[in-house]
Amino acid sequence: MFNKKGQAAMEFLMTYGWAILAAVIAIGVLAYFGVFTPGKYTSGTAIVTAPFYANAWNAKPAGVTLELQNNGGETFQIESVDITNCGIDTTKVNVTASSKTTKTVSCALTTGDNFKGDITITYRKSGSSVSLTATGTITEKVTA
Numbered sequence: 001m002f003n004k005k006g007q008a009a010m011e012f013l014m015t016y017g018w019a020i021l022a023a024v025i026a027i028g029v030l031a032y033f034g035v036f037t038p039g040k041y042t043s044g045t046a047i048v049t050a051p052f053y054a055n056a057w058n059a060k061p062a063g064v065t066l067e068l069q070n071n072g073g074e075t076f077q078i079e080s081v082d083i084t085n086c087g088i089d090t091t092k093v094n095v096t097a098s099s100k101t102t103k104t105v106s107c108a109l110t111t112g113d114n115f116k117g118d119i120t121i122t123y124r125k126s127g128s129s130v131s132l133t134a135t136g137t138i139t140e141k142v143t144a
Helices: 005-032
Strands: 045-048 052-060 064-068 075-084 087-088 093-095 102-107 114-125 131-142
Touching: 005 064, 005 114, 045 064, 052 114, 052 131, 064 075, 064 114, 064 131, 075 102, 087 102, 093 102
Parallel strands: none
Antiparallel strands: 045 131, 052 064, 064 102, 075 087, 075 093, 075 114, 114 131
């Protein structure tokens, strides 16, 4: 009598529709429970532009500590280290070529939280009065 090809095609598409809907719901549930949160599974990062290099870092409840290495080939005086969402350290320190210094920026952080901030290092070349800036970012889980 009538051609049933249209009904078969519609049933075929509905089956795929239900399968896709189930997959979307499963992905939504996994995302809700944090399965796709990469910060839970990766270590923190700290990146600073030249002439400095973030050799080591950590985030503790009392603040953020950065170990900076001078890769510039000459002596620099670090005037300040400013980290957004944390604070600023204004103690001046001279860093010779290829040497390291540790700077701690004090702030109140909560253990277990993921800390993210932008780093701004203000420095001068030895014997210069011109302030220069190096920038970067830090992402780290706060540990006790």
